Amino acid sequence: MKRIEQPYHAAAAHGGLCLADHENISGAGQVDELCSASLQASTMSDATVMLAAIGAGDSKAAEQLLVLVYDELRRLAASKLSREAPGQTLQPTALVHEAWLRLVGDKTPAFNDREHIFRASAEAMRRILIDRARRKHTQRHGGEYHRVDFEGFDLAAPAADDQLLAVNEALDKFAIEHPIQAELVKLRYFAGLTNEEVSQVLGISVSTAKNYWTFARAWLLNEIQSQ
Amino acid sequence: MKGDTDRELVVFTEALKVPIPERAGYLELVCAGDENLRHKVEALLKAHDRLGRFLEEPPPGTSME
Numbered sequence: 416m417k418r419i420e421q422p423y424h425a426a427a428a429h430g431g432l433c434l435a436d437h438e439n440i441s442g443a444g445q446v447d448e449l450c451s452a453s454l455q456a457s458t459m460s461d462a463t464v465m466l467a468a469i470g471a472g473d474s475k476a477a478e479q480l481l482v483l484v485y486d487e488l489r490r491l492a493a494s495k496l497s498r499e500a501p502g503q504t505l506q507p508t509a510l511v512h513e514a515w516l517r518l519v520g521d522k523t524p525a526f527n528d529r530e531h532i533f534r535a536s537a538e539a540m541r542r543i544l545i546d547r548a549r550r551k552h553t554q555r556h557g558g559e560y561h562r563v564d565f566e567g568f569d570l571a572a573p574a575a576d577d578q579l580l581a582v583n584e585a586l587d588k589f590a591i592e593h594p595i596q597a598e599l600v601k602l603r604y605f606a607g608l609t610n611e612e613v614s615q616v617l618g619i620s621v622s623t624a625k626n627y628w629t630f631a632r633a634w635l636l637n638e639i640q641s642q
Numbered sequence: 643m644k645g646d647t648d649r650e651l652v653v654f655t656e657a658l659k660v661p662i663p664e665r666a667g668y669l670e671l672v673c674a675g676d677e678n679l680r681h682k683v684e685a686l687l688k689a690h691d692r693l694g695r696f697l698e699e700p701p702p703g704t705s706m707e
Contacts, residue, residue, distance in 0.1 A: 504705040544701050575702035582697070593651065604697050607704070626655045629690070632697050633654070637689035 458487060462518035466528045480531060485539035487514045492543060508607035511536040533616045534598065537606035544605060545583050548576040578639075585638040589631065596627045600635070603628060649679060654686050 461483055468476035491510050496503060515532055582604075590597035595617065602608045602616060614624040653672055660668045665687065673680040 504703055507700070507704050544703065547703065579701050596651070600697070605701065607700060627651075629658070630651050630654055630686070632693055633686045633690040636693060636696050637685050640689070641685075 458483060458518055459520055462532075466519070466525075466531060469531050470525075470527060477531065477535070481535045481538055484514060484518065484532070484535040485542060487518055488536065488539045489543055491517075506607070507540050507605065511540065511606050511608075530616050530618070533602060533606065533608070533612075537598075537601035537608070540607075541583070541601055541605040544579065548579045548583075551576055552580065581639045581642075582635060585635045588638060589634055593631070593634070596631045596634075599624065599627050600631045650682050650686075653679065653683050654690075657683060657687060658690065 462480065465476045465480040465483065469480065488510055491513055492505055495505065495510070511533070514536060519528065519532065586597055586600055589600070599613055599617060602613045603610070608616070610621055610624045610628065613628075614621045617624065619627070653669070656672070657665055657668060669680050669683060673683070
């Protein structure tokens with residue numbers, strides 16, 4: 416349980432984004448290589464404990480699970496990007512499923528656990544992608560270089576990063592008025608889930624999921640363009 | 643507030659099913675003097691016409707399998 420008490424994440428505790436330019440994602444991968452097996456055993460039991468706590472109505476447990484999933488996804492992303500050729504892109508769906516296996520194992524999860532894990536994964540993926548887009552934005556605009564990022568993200572056009580940041584900002588507003596639909600955007604857009612998977616996680620029909628998705632896209636585009 | 647925001651979703655979703663020439667009349671009827679709601683939904687319908695592939699591609703730096 417100790418790992419989740421790391422100070423990341425004052426920002427995460429408030430449900431906000433991590434603004435601090437803390438350790439580089441690619442640095443985290445090496446730690447992973449060294450002690451992957453023991454970490455896996457402990458994170459797996461941590462996740463199981465937290466899922467049980469969420470099930471029992473512990474409101475802090477969801478945030479703790481999020482931090483755990485965030486750390487796991489970040490480590491996975493870092494080791495993928497450091498092992499493969501430059502220019503490699505992340506595959507959120509594959510990452511989320513791999514994180515899932517590492518956190519919970521391959522037993523068939525209870526429905527509610529599945530929902531919690533996917534929600535946490537989608538929020539964690541969002542934070543990872545937004546953190547990097549922010550870092551690149553800062554660097555382009557004369558910010559400090561803490562270190563040269565060794566990563567596969569540099570091929571993405573700056574305009575695409577800026578649009579990602581704009582979407583994210585609009586999504587925060589959207590979530591205030593339409594929390595379920597905002598959740599759906601995170602699952603679909605940031606975690607790469609299909610309409611079918613999203614409908615299972617949120618417990619809605621596929622046609623409702625499609626309606627929500629159309630509404631969310633229109634809402635977000637309208638918000639971004641009316642700025 | 644929750645009711646209002648749900649109405650935005652419901653009216654927008656229903657309006658999309660109405661043929662374009664009849665939409666203004668539909669909104670008039672269903673919004674029943676709620677100008678705020680009508681303006682919101684009209685703006686969403688306009689945004690819907692320009693959606694293209696918005697958010698249909700994965701975020702920068704990522705890809706689907």
